[in-house]
Amino acid sequence: MKIELRNIHKFFGPVHANNNITLSIPSGSIQGLLGENGAGKSTLMKILSGYLRPDRGEILLDGKPLVLNSPADAIRAGIGMLHQDPLDFPPMKVLDNFMMGYPRGLGLPKREAREALLSLAEQFGFSLDPDAYVDTLTIGERQQLEILRLLWLGAKILIFDEPTTGISAQQKEKLFAALRRLASEGKTIIFVTHKLEEVEVLCDRVAVLRAGKLVGEAYPPYNLDDLVRMMFGKVISKGKRIEIPLGKPVLQVKDLAVEDYRLRIEGVNLEVREGEVIGLAGMEGSGQRHLLRACAGLIRPVGGEIWVDGENMTGKTYHSFLRKGVAYLPADRMKEGLVPGLTLSEHFALAQEQTGFVIDRAAVLKRTEEHIKRFNIRGRPDSTVESLSGGNQQRALLALLRPNLRLILMEHPTRGLDMESAIWVWNTLKERCRQRTAIFFMSSDLEEILHYSDRILVFFGGRVSEPLDARTTTVEQLGQLIGGRGFESQPEAAREVAK
Amino acid sequence: MSSHEIIIGLAGVLFTAAPIVFATIGETFTERAGVINLSVNGTILLSAMSSFAVAVSTHSIFWGFVAGIVVGMGVALTVAFSSIALKQSQVAVGFVLTLMTRDLAYFLGNPYMGLQGPRVHNWPIPVLSKIPVLGTLLFNFDPLTYFSFILIIAAWWWIFHTRPGLILRAIGERPAAAYVRGAPVNKLRYLYTALGGALVGLAGPTYSLSVKAGWKGTISGLDGIGWIALALTIFGGWDPVRGAFGAYLFALLQWLGLVLQPYMPNIPSQVLQVAPFPLMILTLLFVNIGNTEWVKRTLAGLPPDARRWATRILRWMQVVPPSALGTTFEEE
DSSP, rough: EEEEEEEEEETTTTEEEEEEEEEETTTEEEEEOOOOOOOHHHHHHHTTTTTTTTSEEEEEETEEEOSSHHHHHHHHEEEEESSSSOOSOOBBBHHHHHHTTTTTTTTTOHHHHHHHHHHHHHTTOOOTTTTGGGSOHHHHHHHHHHHHHHHHOOOOOSEEEEETTTTOOOHHHHHHHHHHHHHHHEEEEEEEEEEHHHHHHHEEEEEEETEEEEEEEEOOSSOHHHHHHHSSSSSSOOOOOOOOOOOOOEEEEEEEEEEOOOOOEEEEEEEEEOEEEEEESTTTTTHHHHHHHHHHSSSSSSEEEEETEEEOOOTOHHHHHHHHHHHEEEEEEEIIOTTTBHHHHHEEEEEESOOOOSOOHHHHHHHHHHHHHHHOSSSSSSGGGGGOOOOHHHHHHHHSSSSOOSSSEEEEETTTTOOHHHHHHHHHHHHHHTTTEEOOOOOEEHHHHHOOOOOEEEETTTOOOEETTTOOOHHHHHHHHHTTTTTOOGGGGOOOOOO | OOOOHHHHHHHHHHHHHHHHHHHHHHHHHHHHTTTTTTTTHHHHHHHHHHHHHHHHHHHOHHHHHHHHHHHHHHHHHHHHHHHHHTOOOOHHHHHHHHHHHHHHHHHHHHHTTTTOOOOOEEEOOTGGGSSTTTTHHHSSSSSHHHHHHHHHHHHHHHHHHHHHHHHHHHHOOOOOHHTTTOOOOOHHHHHHHHHHHHHHHHHHHIIIITTTTTGGGGSSSSSTHHHHHHHHHOOOOOOHHHHHHHHHHHHHHHHHHHHHGGOTTTTHHHHHHHHHHHHHHHHHHHHHGGGGGHHHHHHSSOOOOHHHHHHHHHHHOOOOOTTTTTOOOOOO
């Protein structure tokens, strides 16, 4: 189906999130929608999926005006959207999630749904267990479930909002194959992203948004420099590898074993030195998170030892690790990193060494203003953290870290950030390395891991590779290891515990 | 005690648990939709008093029940309206309402204190009630007890085996996700809060016109039941069958308190009367113990096999609350 957006305007308070956007998308094509964080891509797509109502403008479907008052209207019109953070129900089973939103009947069409799920999954080469709980699935699998669900409901227009954030390279391949196939079947695909490579390999056409406005459209073969200029208004690049001389050991992991009810990793041996960056690669849920959490004192290891600065910290609590200068930045910024409802200055008051009983408002305000300036956070001391964009939340988290840390543990340091913010984040981190802090991070972005780490550990189903030198490793080698090739040679390294 | 007495006693447990079952399942529906109605305790008192007053004045048990249900729905809708439309805290509003409705019940109920009123009669089920043992145990009740049995099954079936039930779980779990799938979240929250309130309201007349017929003001012995129902909703993991099981356990403990009293003359009778309450709290603690940090840390030290078993048992017992419980949702 052909979609036309005409003169769409949307305001959030004083912010003009969508400013007179007109875009026409033919059926059977993959339309890219490119722009940095906060450019208005998600807002536009939420309007098209009925989640938000435009303040002005109209939507035409095959030339007929379409009024969307709720997502239910959009579903009836055949428009389905995959949200950036999968909007599903983690504590429920895959099959329940699949049936949720099925519009008719009193009883649950369990058998019918199961058959539809399995046959659709087979067509696209997805493997989904209908009886698994969604909270045991990776982001990529949850996305696959959403795609199949929307297809089952008969969606003809599918919107993907930053779908490659947080999924593995293999899942990305599968996703792209599925999208190409859907487009060839005549479905209209809208692909929202801030990654140029993805536009290049996937999209039949692309529209670029900047600060709420549609600044241009392009067709293959794309001129990437032009796209970057349209996105940012200027040209930027990642820059050269930064080499920092290493100091004495900070973290020593000796024959470590960690497990939960799903996964066991064991036999991890590693020494991390001052100024060193270690990247953890692997599919989501392969054990990287377990290792980080164990090194932060959040999980008690079931075997082996963890030493920080020559002191045995095995089995100590998170707070003892914190006192030794170990900081942990979780992936879910709003859930585990920041306190929703508190303002920036209240966060700085919390993060400060606790002295005295009464908060010294003036001092905190001064500190907050300094940090806002130094870390380039777009917000005021009295803005609540949830009102900040993802990039600014990450800047705030980095600003909240104490000085003179020994070790920073990070999950996805630049997930969901545009290129400019990501480069800024890494410059800040490398600055820390120069001050002899070690960094230990996991990421699903292979380029990021290769570009910023000194050494790399690859995880596969709880098994851990020997450390690889990032200078001599290629994306292809890393991709193969992540997929499990090369692990057969070390079967004694680890085993997976049956559920 | 003869075996016949034990069977009569157990039947009595099923009979006296009926109003607790109503209130627990009502609250289960409400909380599954994401709304906490903390006014249950006061609501039961006010609906018990009003239905007794109406039944006495109109000489009609039917209008008595209608009055109780209307009171329950009214209080529940107040909570829903102040939360959904006025964006007020459900906990604060519910708390104030529970105190207000309790005092209203005692104050307005004064003229009806100790009056003789109508009560619901037993409806032994023909044939089935003549079966030895089972007949006495299951088929010789008033209609309310039968309804409580049916309600447990029906509520369980509705929540876990129907399409609307799936949507009910969705709006309490993640309203935004339910909304993008086309569910009218706030409309449904009103609906289920009203339904839950009606069931809590039904518990009132079930006491004042049947289980503890009459109205005796502060010594009616109904104060506290609502809090137990709230606890059972959680203990039951927002599952009607587990919640009802808790209600029967509570009624059983109360009955045992009465029965055991003659055999234990050294223990003051108050202890046995109060015992069910702390026992319920201990059960709650036990059910949720798997969530605590120290248990997880202790488990990490066990040998692998024992650890796996313990983890599995704790995971089975663990209850997961509807994630969006007590929050408000704005469409757009």
